[in-house]
Amino acid sequence: MALFDNSNIKLDVLKKKAFNYRWAEVPDGVIPLTAADPDYPVAPEIRQALIDYVQDGYFSYTPKMGFPEFSVSISNALKSRKGECIDPKMILPVDSAARAMYIIAQTVLKPGDEMIVFDPVDYLFRESCLSAGGVPIYFPAKLKDGYIDLSDLESYVTKKTKMIGLCNPHNPFGVLYRKEDLEHIMQICEKHDLYIMNDEIWSDIVYPGNKFLSIYSLGNERCRRVMSVFGFSKSFGIAGLRIGCLYGTDQALFQKMVDCSAVMTTAGGASSLSQVAGIACLDKCYYWVDEFIQHLAKNRDYAYERLSKMPGIKAYKPQATYLMYIDISSFGMPAVDFKEFMIKNAKLALVSGGLKFFGNESEGHARICIATSFEILKEGLDRLEKGIDLLISEKHQE
Ligand SMILES: Cc1ncc(COP(=O)(O)O)c(C=O)c1O
Secondary structure, eight states, X not given: OOTXXXXXXXXXXXXXXXXXXXXXXXXXXXXXXXXXXXXXXXXXXXXXXXXXXXXXOOOOOOOTTOOHHHHHHHHHHHHHHHOOOOOGGGEEEESOHHHHHHHHHHHHOOTTXXXXXXXXXXXXXXXXXXXXXXXXXXXXXXXXXXXXXXTTGGGGOOTTEEEEEEESSOTXXXXXXXXXXXXXXXXXXXXXXXXXXEEOTTTTOBOTTOXXXXXXGGOTTGGGGEEEEEESHHHHOOGGGOOEEXXXXXXXXXXXXXXXXXXXXXXSXXXXXXXXXXXXXXXXXXXXXXXXXXXXXXXXXXXXXXXXXXXXXXXXXXSBSSEEEEEXXXXXXXXXXXXXXXXXXXXXXXXXXXTTXXXXXXXXXXXXXXXXXXXXXXXXXXXXXXXXXXXXXXXXXX
């Protein structure tokens, strides 16, 4: 049986175990194409590594900087998957990519400092900034020729700006950055002495024909102001294990991140089981990720074709990520109302645009997660289509 067959998805288990707007949280009968979390069980190697570790029966304290072999695995994966040369000693495992973002914000922002947050982008950029007392300054990110138009970015820099948030690949647009984009962002940061929160959690999920380019391609020396985030939830499906990491190339800045992470007091850090799973992911499971991408590519092409034909919908075709961003503004209703309408009338849950998840610029939009089987995706899209027909006929009657 192929890894990404529909029959591998255990809906009864998901109904009990998949939270965060997913199966366990939606009403019975509703299909959630919501949070970015695969419907598939993890690779067998991850399960086996956890079983082996549990068998020994010891769950003692871990090294404060994480298992050294984990940092080596991360360093190797960063090198082989995206050409980044990061010393294992400059990598810190923490209890999620989200936490890594919070630590970065704490490291460089003082209350009142500004951080440029793209709008739309994942809400964690805003939330991590706010958690440090920072002030998010929203940069309206619009696409031009299929990439984010950065020509106006510098005009959002003020005397108070300390950092720019870079989501590469970008959630929710699913776009990559080109060399000239990264150069543009770096030059602004060099000119105004800004840091970069560089979130690469999506860098594994890139569709054939596209290439992920890391900001480190500009050279490690220039990237001393870059603080990076990597995670395991999207590529390997272990969101519930809360594991991620921070890394950088500047010793002093890295030390500050370590201090802010509270790993030295044991108040912070990643659990042993999560690190064991993380090692298995990186050392043994990229074959799984590569097959997953093949599967996702088919889902993406199918979803894009279907969505493009639906009345009133404008779909964005992602170069990366398993997220499909759609423009629903033609229906002339708040995105939250569109979401509620679909749950109630079409038994389909999606993520609504608007301030909460992505920023005000995402009002009139929605996001669909396609990390499921072809069959479930098809059923979800059938429901969306029926829901839209109903919505249009109700609007005509008004
Ligand atoms: C861009 C981005 N960064 C960070 C995260 C958080 O990942 P984790 O759940 O591993 O903390 C997500 C999750 O959706 C994300 O999309």
